[in-house]
Amino acid sequence: MDAALAEFLRGQRERAGSLDAATTTLVAAAESFVLTGGKRLRPAFAYWGYRAAGGDDSDALVATVAALELVQASALVHDDVMDDSDTRRGAPAAHRRFAAEHQAAGWLGDPTDYGTAVAVLLGDLYLVWSDELLHTGGLSPTTLARARPVFDQMRTEVTLGQYLDVLTQATGEPSVDRALSVARLKSAKYTVERPMLLGAALADASPAVQAAYSGYGLPLGEAFQLRDDVLGVFGDPARTGKPAGDDLREGKRTFLVAAAYEGADPATRELLTRRLGDPALDEAGVQELREVIIKTGALERTESRIIELTEAARAALASVALAEPGVAALASLATAATARTG
Template sequence: MPAGPLGGPAGGPTGTGGTGGAVGPVADGASPLDVEGLRTRVGTALTGFFATQSECLEEVGSDLAPVLAAAQAFLESGKRLRPAFAYWGWRGAGGPDNDAIVNAASSLELLHACALVHDDVMDDSDTRRGQPSVHKRFAARHAEAGWHGEPDGFGLASAVLLGDMCLVWADQMLWTSGLGQDALQRAQPLYDRMRIQLMAGQYLDVLEQARGSQSVESSLRVARFKSAKYTVEGPLLLGAALAGAGHATMSAYTAYGVPIGEAFQLRDDVLGVFGDPAETGKPAGDDLREGKRTVLVAEAVAAASSAQRELVDRLLGDPALDAQGVERLREVIVETGALDRTESLIAQRRDTALEALATAEESGLVARSTAHVLRALAVAATARRV
């Protein structure tokens, strides 16, 4: 059997290359992303993949070296949450631990990178993960070199192209993961649906901002399709499909994955307003400057007085919003009870997901050795302690 990338087997779910066997409990204080060394293994898989891309881009010329370097720098960090859900979706459906599934799951980091790079362009974000966003990085490169034209235009074009390249790379990494063709063909429709709905969700996000939507329902729809489904449910279903799971297991993963994904995004909305920049990697209140029509904001507007609503209309989406303005909007969010209601939504969705997982575990639809990892992931993802 020929080897896949990083030594993974080229066949289906019967290959070896990892620890295999039963999964032990998640230790107190440990991240569930580190069970079976998964976070490190994802990083290794991405490093190996980029080594193959270096050879490809060298044929084009040395001018592409900064592009590859930007992609590698962007992907050095990250929680590896989506690969984790794909991997445990596979394991819970009976797939064994091997390098091929780690390679396949790691491809989702490239899809995620595509979404983030493009999202930063659409939002004109200055930073991501504590570093300059990709379009700002390339704009600075243009300015430092003294090239012709506008640095910002060059930065935007470069970021769009790099995001597109990450989307292509995600496909390539999945299809050269070492998994068998039958498994990959089973997963293809789910993979396509996940990607299409992700892009559709991105459109909903810019549409609702343009409309100035203040509907909680509309904000929840954006959260569901822009982030929630491709963060948890989609990766779980991808892993399950690769392992050949039946309809009942897939339905169980959806019952768990959709509410956890929504809770994850709701937590992200809270952090976008109240989070510590040292942990979020973005300036405090950036979502407010960008005018994000999040559930948190929609809940605040729904319960606001006329004076509070006027303040939100005036300050939300102001790119020059200062610390005082951020604090005034925070006060409205707290005083209207929007923060408490959003926290309740997070808790409700987490509880719904954990109940669905318990049912799936008891009925044998999800392996017990996997269920406790998914339980820990649910708690960590919704508290953002991953």
């Protein structure tokens, strides 16, 4: 996967250089972000979904599903702009990196505005490239025609899920139902179900296999997001690549937070409302909110739901005959997605 992405991005850098040498700086930044981090989960689910449906390994398959990593890069760059995040994968977020470049060079205008503008363009560029890589990976037009609707629907869903996330932060709605809706659209479908169905479409899998993949992908993707929510509050920054408590400073109304609201008394609810979304929240404030999340039973409830969802996903996968080594790989991916620490 890394080799396919490196080859594609190298070609983009050469093309950009032929247009204007100045654009290679942006493409080099794009290469650096994609090639020095990321779990490759989405292309992995697509790849092993294809293999479990009876498809054979090929360089063309790997290059085609690598397009999902470029969609993910776009989502992360734009997400960091919207959340005004400082770091990503242990390094400055894209908009911070470009702002620092502007400031160091002493260019005209505001460095922050420049950083934001270039990061938005970078995210857009990744999205354009995802289309290009999907169609130039080497699979036949007939095969790609089956997969195209899945790819399009996935990108629509993740964008709408991101909108709901932004909307919920703005309204402050502490609803478990809304938190789950955001998790399903922004992460569950996008991370597991749609990549699995993309692999199924490429392999021309039967309706029974597609149904099993949805039964596996949706709960597993939701469990993945819930684990992400837990790590956003309790994770080790050295492993997550982001400061601990950032989700609390951003005021994200995750399932974890919504469950804390449900389990809180009026005084504790007032504390949650007052402290959540405070960008100046210090370590003591983060620890105070962590204690609330634990004492209200929200952390235990979230962990229990992760286990329940993962078991449902495994059961769905076992409900249909699939091919090895795809089945074993998907079982391993279920553990990697839900039991991770970073």
